[in-house]
Amino acid sequence: MxxxxxxxxxxxxxxxxxxxxVFGAATFGNLPGPVTSTGSQVVNGVVFNFADYPSLTHExxxxxxxxxxxxxxxxxxxxxxxIGSGVYYLVHxxxxxxxxAIERMFEVTSGYRTSYYSDVAYNLVKKMNTTxxxxxxxxxxxxxxxxxxxxxxxxxxxYYPDPIHPDANDVYTGGFRGPANIxxxxxxxxxELLYERNFHNSTFYDEYSxxxxxxxxxxxxxxxxxxxxxxxxxxxxxxCQPYAIWVQCNTIPLYFTELYDNLHGxxxxxxxxxxxxxxxxxxxxxxxxxxxxxxxxxxxxxGFHQLGDGPVQEFPGKxxxxxxxxxxxxxxxxxxxxxxxxxxxxxxxxxxxxYPVFLEHYSKDISADQLCMIDTYHNxxxxxxxxxxCNLYAVALAQQMxxxxxxxxxxxxxxxxxxxxxxxxxxxMHWDTTAVEPFLQSSLAYGWLWATVPVSVxxxxxxxxxxxxNYPYISSADDDNIWIxxxxxxxxxxxxxxxxxxxxxxxxxxxxxxxxxxxxxxxxPLPPLTPVGGSDYALTLSPGTYQLVLTTGx
Amino acid sequence: MSEQVHxxxxxxxxxxxxxxxxxxxxxxxxxxxxxxxxxxxxxxxVLPEPYIMIDLFKIGLLPALAIITTAGAIRGPxxxxxxxxxxxxxxxxxxxxxxxxxxxxxxGFGIMGFVVGLGHYDFNNGRSLAKLSIVxxxxxxxxxxxxxxxxxxxxxxxxxxxxxxxxxxxLTEGLPSVFLLTPLFAWAWLFLYSKILSRTG
Numbered sequence: 001m002x003x004x005x006x007x008x009x010x011x012x013x014x015x016x017x018x019x020x021x022v023f024g025a026a027t028f029g030n031l032p033g034p035v036t037s038t039g040s041q042v043v044n045g046v047v048f049n050f051a052d053y054p055s056l057t058h059e060x061x062x063x064x065x066x067x068x069x070x071x072x073x074x075x076x077x078x079x080x081x082x083i084g085s086g087v088y089y090l091v092h093x094x095x096x097x098x099x100x101a102i103e104r105m106f107e108v109t110s111g112y113r114t115s116y117y118s119d120v121a122y123n124l125v126k127k128m129n130t131t132x133x134x135x136x137x138x139x140x141x142x143x144x145x146x147x148x149x150x151x152x153x154x155x156x157x158x159y160y161p162d163p164i165h166p167d168a169n170d171v172y173t174g175g176f177r178g179p180a181n182i183x184x185x186x187x188x189x190x191x192e193l194l195y196e197r198n199f200h201n202s203t204f205y206d207e208y209s210x211x212x213x214x215x216x217x218x219x220x221x222x223x224x225x226x227x228x229x230x231x232x233x234x235x236x237x238x239x240c241q242p243y244a245i246w247v248q249c250n251t252i253p254l255y256f257t258e259l260y261d262n263l264h265g266x267x268x269x270x271x272x273x274x275x276x277x278x279x280x281x282x283x284x285x286x287x288x289x290x291x292x293x294x295x296x297x298x299x300x301x302x303g304f305h306q307l308g309d310g311p312v313q314e315f316p317g318k319x320x321x322x323x324x325x326x327x328x329x330x331x332x333x334x335x336x337x338x339x340x341x342x343x344x345x346x347x348x349x350x351x352x353x354x355y356p357v358f359l360e361h362y363s364k365d366i367s368a369d370q371l372c373m374i375d376t377y378h379n380x381x382x383x384x385x386x387x388x389x390c391n392l393y394a395v396a397l398a399q400q401m402x403x404x405x406x407x408x409x410x411x412x413x414x415x416x417x418x419x420x421x422x423x424x425x426x427x428x429m430h431w432d433t434t435a436v437e438p439f440l441q442s443s444l445a446y447g448w449l450w451a452t453v454p455v456s457v458x459x460x461x462x463x464x465x466x467x468x469x470n471y472p473y474i475s476s477a478d479d480d481n482i483w484i485x486x487x488x489x490x491x492x493x494x495x496x497x498x499x500x501x502x503x504x505x506x507x508x509x510x511x512x513x514x515x516x517x518x519x520x521x522x523x524x525p526l527p528p529l530t531p532v533g534g535s536d537y538a539l540t541l542s543p544g545t546y547q548l549v550l551t552t553g554x
Numbered sequence: 555m556s557e558q559v560h561x562x563x564x565x566x567x568x569x570x571x572x573x574x575x576x577x578x579x580x581x582x583x584x585x586x587x588x589x590x591x592x593x594x595x596x597x598x599x600v601l602p603e604p605y606i607m608i609d610l611f612k613i614g615l616l617p618a619l620a621i622i623t624t625a626g627a628i629r630g631p632x633x634x635x636x637x638x639x640x641x642x643x644x645x646x647x648x649x650x651x652x653x654x655x656x657x658x659x660x661x662g663f664g665i666m667g668f669v670v671g672l673g674h675y676d677f678n679n680g681r682s683l684a685k686l687s688i689v690x691x692x693x694x695x696x697x698x699x700x701x702x703x704x705x706x707x708x709x710x711x712x713x714x715x716x717x718x719x720x721x722x723x724x725l726t727e728g729l730p731s732v733f734l735l736t737p738l739f740a741w742a743w744l745f746l747y748s749k750i751l752s753r754t755g
Contacts, residue, residue: 006749009741011680013741016687017738029604029606364705368646369650372715383711383713405652417610
């Protein structure tokens with residue numbers, strides 16, 4: 001290699017250079033979204049550092065806007081949900097976890113409570129409760145219960161303990177609204193309860209309180225009017241399909257009970273209604289690592305067939321794993337992740353101990369920046385819907401555990417194979433999954449909130465302080481013109497923190513201020529707010545991004 | 555680097571000469587190149603990597619991969635091996651606190667640098683740069699093979715994961731990256747190197 005003359009580019013080099021530019025420009029996309037900027041300002045001698053308050057990112061709000069479009073359509077319409085024939089039985093889970101994801105998001109900006117947010121949460125509850133009588137096969141009752149595509153049909157005809165009810169000593173368990181079907185009743189009631197937690201208008205109080213009573217009846221009596229510590233199904237837990245229980249589905253009413261007590265000052269948890277079931281789980285529904293196992297049969301399903309030449313399935317008993325067919329129980333990683341996520345509030349030690357064990361046995365390293373969760377360590381060579389589900393639950397569990405490295409690695413695995421697609425008006429964004437699995441598209445949209453908003457599932461089990469409902473908040477706004485990144489009242493510093501982007505001139509109406517507030521930007525007052533009746537004051541903002549503090553002090 | 559031995563002649567070299575570790579000076583330059591390559595690799599890896607999906611295919615450029623092949627082209631197989639191995643390993647440790655599959659993944663990328671380093675290139679010659687692009691692409695294919703094989707046998711992930719999340723992205727991002735960027739990086743290095751030489755005398 002001669003060093004005597006200055007190197008000159010060859011034709012090949014020039015071609016490589018041009019191709020790199022063209023190729024690089026053509027593939028320039030899918031970069032990480034912008035970080036929400038947080039500054040600091042001094043108002044009347046008080047320092048408001050915006051980094052001290054939780055915030056949403058532009059992409060999180062855009063993903064919510066996409067979800068909003070999916071939800072806000074007539075109850076029987078499912079445009080954009082891409083419900084293929086094999087996934088009917090999963091749609092109600094979409095509604096439930098979409099609801100949990102957005103309710104967590106609403107807690108981040110707890111001072112922004114207009115109908116823009118509450119309508120979506122409300123409509124999700126209504127969509128969840130669509131009946132066959134009214135909406136035929138577009139209803140959740142049909143998709144979830146009367147037209148099951150998994151397991152054995154005829155769920156509506158079940159009794160316990162003898163499914164066909166030859167005498168009068170059995171409890172009818174085939175109803176859509178219970179006492180079994182905790183995989184719907186639990187979520188439906190929790191969606192209502194979270195709505196109450198976040199919007200505080202008693203809309204669903206009577207209905208979710210009925211479920212609280214019904215579950216207590218199921219767990220502490222034989223269902224025929226006699227007390228029994230092990231409940232109807234003699235396990236202290238409530239079945240999904242009439243003949244089987246799952247840990248994860250029971251963590252939903254368990255979590256509900258905690259939040260119900262916290263919201264309404266009751267003491268259901270202290271009555272011990274869940275004690276038998278929690279002990280039953282540890283004794284009968286764990287594997288050799290202490291991690292939760294899959295399905296446990298409380299009775300023999302009608303039409304059950306034993307696996308060919310393997311060990312005999314017992315009733316009651318853990319469902320045997322057909323992959324290994326050697327007497328070991330069936331496993332499902334998504335159930336472990338989901339359970340640990342919702343049980344942490346009640347049993348923090350269990351989640352803390354099991355989380356690293358779960359990662360050890362249910363994860364595969366793809367690369368430094370990608371971690372893939374799997375459905376079962378009995379069969380790591382398969383990859384299907386349930387493996388994907390495990391990733392979707394584990395990503396939120398990692399977030400809740402504060403393990404952000406694992407959270408990011410799983411999120412990279414989930415999201416990297418898809419293009420981000422922005423709407424023409426720039427208001428909403430989703431990941432296009434149509435080339436892989438169209439049904440996944442709605443999951444990944446709310447999944448982004450589920451995986452990344454800085455309020456955990458566990459945190460929502462606590463009620464807001466009683467005085468919260470007297471704090472100033474944004475009660476109405478030109479929501480379609482704004483992006484709310486931060487909005488909350490600081491009760492100690494007595495100021496409302498607002499980090500907002502305004503696309504078109506927008507008016508925000510504040511309620512609960514004791515007297516006319518002043519909005520400060522960079523420590524300097526803006527023109528006064530307009531009184532609009534009662535304790536309401538309107539703030540009009542022209543396009544731009546603002547970090548404002550509103551206070552009546554000084 | 556006056557003992558530069560990369561020539562296009564076919565004279566036989568000892569193993570030590572071929573690996574550029576025939577004396578302490580050569581060893582030092584090989585290690586310096588590996589360390590610099592590792593640093594630049596990590597820097598490129600930390601930066602966000604734009605890409606687009608076309609159906610199931612991930613298309614984009616990963617400059618970090620071309621740093622491995624360039625290190626091999628500049629300073630021989632050992633420098634390529636070390637840059638690929640240490641770069642991949644240390645990036646995982648620094649950015650994610652993790653070592654993937656006993657660092658066997660990283661060996662795959664080391665092999666890519668090693669293979670490229672076995673060749674001889676004149677960075678000022680278009681034909682030779684084209685050869686570098688082709689050898690780099692062969693190195694990437696080998697790396698992909700090793701990484702997928704390790705994934706299927708040691709990490710034991712699903713075949714579908716191996717194809718969809720490992721093999722396809724590595725090929726569709728890796729091949730254009732090493733083919734296009736390696737000659738550009740190599741020539742840029744030559745250009746800088748000649749400027750430094752002309753200044754220092």
